[in-house]
Amino acid sequence: xxxxxxxxxxxGGIAEFHAEAVANLEGARIRTIVGRRDEPTRAxxxxxxxxxxxxxxxxxxxxxxxxxxxxxxxxxxxxxxTSRSLEAGKHVLVEIPIAMSHKxxxxxxxxxxxxxxxxxxxxxxxxxxxxxxxxxxIESGKxxxxxxxxxxxxxxxxxxxxxxxxxxxxTDDVLFHHGxxxxxxxxxxxxxxxxxxxxxxxxxxxxxxxxxxxSMLIRYANDTIATVSLSYNAHQPFRANRYTCENGSxxxxxxVVRFNGDVVxxxxxxxxxxxxxxxxxxxxxxxEKREPSCNADDALRxxxxxxxxxDQMVTAEGEQRYKRPWDx
Numbered sequence: 001x002x003x004x005x006x007x008x009x010x011x012g013g014i015a016e017f018h019a020e021a022v023a024n025l026e027g028a029r030i031r032t033i034v035g036r037r038d039e040p041t042r043a044x045x046x047x048x049x050x051x052x053x054x055x056x057x058x059x060x061x062x063x064x065x066x067x068x069x070x071x072x073x074x075x076x077x078x079x080x081x082t083s084r085s086l087e088a089g090k091h092v093l094v095e096i097p098i099a100m101s102h103k104x105x106x107x108x109x110x111x112x113x114x115x116x117x118x119x120x121x122x123x124x125x126x127x128x129x130x131x132x133x134x135x136x137x138i139e140s141g142k143x144x145x146x147x148x149x150x151x152x153x154x155x156x157x158x159x160x161x162x163x164x165x166x167x168x169x170x171t172d173d174v175l176f177h178h179g180x181x182x183x184x185x186x187x188x189x190x191x192x193x194x195x196x197x198x199x200x201x202x203x204x205x206x207x208x209x210x211x212x213x214x215s216m217l218i219r220y221a222n223d224t225i226a227t228v229s230l231s232y233n234a235h236q237p238f239r240a241n242r243y244t245c246e247n248g249s250x251x252x253x254x255x256v257v258r259f260n261g262d263v264v265x266x267x268x269x270x271x272x273x274x275x276x277x278x279x280x281x282x283x284x285x286x287x288e289k290r291e292p293s294c295n296a297d298d299a300l301r302x303x304x305x306x307x308x309x310x311d312q313m314v315t316a317e318g319e320q321r322y323k324r325p326w327d328x
Contacts, residue, residue: 003027003028003029004027004028004029004067004068004283004286004287005028005029005031005065005066005067005068006022006028006029006030006031006032006066006067006068006069006070007030007031007032007033007034007060007061007063007066007069007070007090008022008030008032008033008034008048008050008069008070009034009035009060009069009070009071009072009073009081010034010035010071010072010073011033011040011041011043011044012072014072014095014275015044015072017273017275018070018072018093018275018279019044019047021273021275021276021278021279021280022070022279023048024276025276025279025280027283027287028283030048030049030050031050031051031052031063031065031066032045032050032051032052032053032054032060032063032066033045033048033050033052033053033054034054034055034056034057034060035053035054035055036055036073037055038053038055041053041054041055057081057084058084061084061085061088061090062088066090067090067091067286068091068092068093068282068283068286069081069082069085069090069092069093070092070093070094070279071085071092071093071094071095072095073095075095075097075100075172075173075176075177076100076325078094078095078097078098078099078100079098079099079104079105079107079108079328080328081094082094082098082099082108082119083107083108083111086108086112086115086117086119087111087115089115089117090117091118091119091282091286092112092117092118092119092120093119093120093278093279093282094119094120094121095122096121096122096123096177096180096181096184096299097121097176097177097180097299097303098119098121098296098303099303099328100173100176100324100326100327100328101176101303101307101326101327102300102303102304102306102307103307103327104327104328105296105299105300105303106300107328108296109295109296109297109299109300112295112296118282118285118286118291118292118295119292119295119296120278120281120282120285120292120293120294120295121294121295121296121298122275122278122294123180123181123188123298123299123302124274124275124278125181125184125185126184126185126188126278126293126294127274127275127277127278127281127293128273128274128277129255129265129267129268129271129272129274130252130254130255130256130257130265130267131185131274133257133265134189134250134252134257135188135189137250137257137259137264138189138190138191138243138250139191142247142259143243143245143246143247143248143250144245144246144247145222145224145245145246146224146243146244146245146246147224147225147244147245147246148224148225148227148243148244149186149189149190149224149225149226149227149242149243149244150226150227150240150242150243151182151185151186151226151227151228151229151240151241152227152229152230152238152239152240152241153178153181153182153229153230153231153239154229154230154231154233154234154237154238154239155231155232155234155237156232156233156234156235156237157172157212157232158207158232158233171208171209171210172210173210173211173324174210174211174213174214174230174231175201175211175214175306175309175310176303176306176310176324178230179214179216179228179230179306180299180302180303182228182230183216183218183228183302183305184299184301184302185241186218186226186228187301187302189243190220190222190224190226192220192221192222193220194218194219194220194221194301194304194305195219195220195221196218196219197216197217197218197219197305197308197309198216198217198309198312199214199215199216199217199305199308199309199313200214200215200216200309200313201213201214201309201310201313201322202214203317203322204321204322204323209325210324211322212231212232212233213230213231213232213233214229214230214309215227215228215229215230216228216229216305216306216309218305248260249261255267278294281293310322
């Protein structure tokens with residue numbers, strides 16, 4: 001098979017990671033960059049030796065040479081751009097969330113099945129060294145039963161600046177974007193369906209028109225309890241990812257995993273990055289004509305409980321306090 005030709009939508013921080021990953025993978029290249037503004041789109045295309053730079057997605061999708069699209073645009077654009085790419089006959093790797101609602105994600109999963117196209121949703125924690133070790137360690141039985149999973153991620157975001165320091169033109173979402181990371185990782189590592197969900201979401205903040213805090217309690221079918229809590233209001237950022245288990249405590253601390261205080265895994269000095277492993281999986285799935293790991297149906301599982309929390313709040317207190325400016 002000839003090189004898989006890719007169109008990359010976006011030129012922000014995460015787009016840089018994908019461009020570098022594809023450049024380091026045999027049998028693929030970035031052919032086209034699609035961006036919002038002409039000058040940075042062209043600059044990004046020149047940097048990564050892309051043939052085409054355009055601000056018109058339809059122009060990119062009309063190119064029969066394009067096999068796959070990598071969507072790294074603002075979250076609220078993911079649904080529309082993924083749908084249009086699928087309809088144009090392209091495979092899609094989309095950054096999370098695949099959509100800003102469970103309904104939107106369900107529609108895209110159906111489109112992918114109907115059109116026979118591959119969709120990989122970039123839950124990158126599934127592909128990095130720590131994530132893969134944690135999954136395998138739990139599945140090995142060394143932890144015994146897991147009683148609780150605690151996942152917290154809290155930082156200060158009162159200015160619309162992303163993790164790379166880039167001033168964004170769009171507003172992020174603590175529930176459907178960052179919540180998606182934590183809920184998917186919990187679901188994936190616990191490995192059981194969700195029995196029920198309860199949660200709380202802060203009302204829309206006057207600063208940026210979105211919620212700044214949310215917490216969720218999940219009860220899994222195997223009786224594991226998970227607590228997920230995220231905030232944009234923490235002046236002193238902190239994170240925690242811990243499992244209370246039958247045989248001890250499992251803790252993820254950056255590049256290290258500890259069990260009962262002992263280091264059981266440490267990321268090697270020169271690891272393959274999670275984005276590289278993830279993008280390789282996407283390209284291999286296209287070549288091998290199989291479903292990629294973390295496809296659109298997998299992504300639905302994380303969005304469903306987040307949608308439940310959102311719907312609970314709208315029902316309890318009304319749309320005026322929680323309604324997002326998008327439907328999908």
